[in-house]
Amino acid sequence: MKFTKLHGLGNSYIYLDGFNDAIPSEQDLPKTAIAVSNPYTGIGSDGLILILPSEGSDVRMRVFNNDGSEAKNCGNGLRCVSKYVYDRGIVTSTTFTIETLGGEVEAEVHPDDANQVKMVTVDMGVPRLKKSDLPMTGNGAEQTINESIAIADHQFSMTGVSMGNPHIIMFTDDISKAPVSTLGPLIEKSSVFPEGVNVEWVQMVSEREMNFKVWERGSGITQACGTGACAAVVAAVLNGQSKKDEEVIVHLPGGDLYITWSSKDDHVWMRGEAVTVCHGKYLA
Ligand SMILES: N[C@H](CCC[C@H](N)C(=O)O)C(=O)O
Numbered sequence: 659m660k661f662t663k664l665h666g667l668g669n670s671y672i673y674l675d676g677f678n679d680a681i682p683s684e685q686d687l688p689k690t691a692i693a694v695s696n697p698y699t700g701i702g703s704d705g706l707i708l709i710l711p712s713e714g715s716d717v718r719m720r721v722f723n724n725d726g727s728e729a730k731n732c733g734n735g736l737r738c739v740s741k742y743v744y745d746r747g748i749v750t751s752t753t754f755t756i757e758t759l760g761g762e763v764e765a766e767v768h769p770d771d772a773n774q775v776k777m778v779t780v781d782m783g784v785p786r787l788k789k790s791d792l793p794m795t796g797n798g799a800e801q802t803i804n805e806s807i808a809i810a811d812h813q814f815s816m817t818g819v820s821m822g823n824p825h826i827i828m829f830t831d832d833i834s835k836a837p838v839s840t841l842g843p844l845i846e847k848s849s850v851f852p853e854g855v856n857v858e859w860v861q862m863v864s865e866r867e868m869n870f871k872v873w874e875r876g877s878g879i880t881q882a883c884g885t886g887a888c889a890a891v892v893a894a895v896l897n898g899q900s901k902k903d904e905e906v907i908v909h910l911p912g913g914d915l916y917i918t919w920s921s922k923d924d925h926v927w928m929r930g931e932a933v934t935v936c937h938g939k940y941l942a
Pocket residue numbers: 669723728729730731732733734735823824856874875876877880882883884885886
């Protein structure tokens with residue numbers, strides 16, 4: 659099986675090109691995601707991403723976490739898919755649309771003088787803020803903004819944001835002390851989140867800068883989460899820590915993303931790198 663490995667700030671996936679190559683059958687996709695993600699017996703990644711033809715958009719992206727579960731969106735994946743389809747001539751324009759389970763987005767690649775794409779901008783659309791959008795249970799308020807929620811004998815102040823996939827954000831004064839590996843999985847699997855959740859901790863540096871760590875639903879600790887960074891900036895604005903229309907630099911473990919929540923159309927814009935690691939043939 660032919661593949662390409664790409665990463666966005668160290669959040670790497672194995673990409674299969676459904677325009678040019680054969681891809682596994684539907685029922686084999688979860689186990690393929692688990693197998694190729696394994697760093698010892700597979701290729702090593704945070705999951706599997708399919709690049710597919712689309713009925714209504716230019717391209718369709720499907721995302722599988724390294725536990726085989728299918729995600730509804732993936733910001734780093736969208737930037738890498740954008741780089742791939744432009745590099746391979748699957749699209750001929752520098753702007754195009756990508757269909758995801760979480761909705762359609764618009765991407766723009768920024769080729770340099772040598773027509774090489776390093777930076778990509780994605781219009782991630784409108785964040786969804788209702789509890790029912792994640793989904794999540796809670797105190798009955800329609801939105802979860804700095805709401806005190808009890809999980810596993812802990813009390814958390816949480817803000818819930820969906821970017822097509824669910825995110826719960828907590829603010830901390832010291833990101834180095836965020837209990838990502840211990841409390842991340844407990845929150846992810848809590849009954850508060852019937853479909854699971856991506857869990858983010860944020861330390862504000864200023865109105866326009868934050869430090870960020872993530873425990874991803876279905877993949878655990880990753881170097882970066884693009885949808886999570888978007889959700890974190892939305893949460894910061896909702897909590898009065900940042901402002902709409904002001905670009906926020908998000909320092910993730912694997913690098914920086916630039917996020918703006920526009921007041922013009924309520925869309926969230928994400929700008930960041932996309933890197934091709936290798937092309938290969940998976941034989942197992
Ligand atoms: N790493 C991805 C998020 C994957 C989300 C997935 N873990 C889920 O929603 O189940 C990103 O860059 O947005």
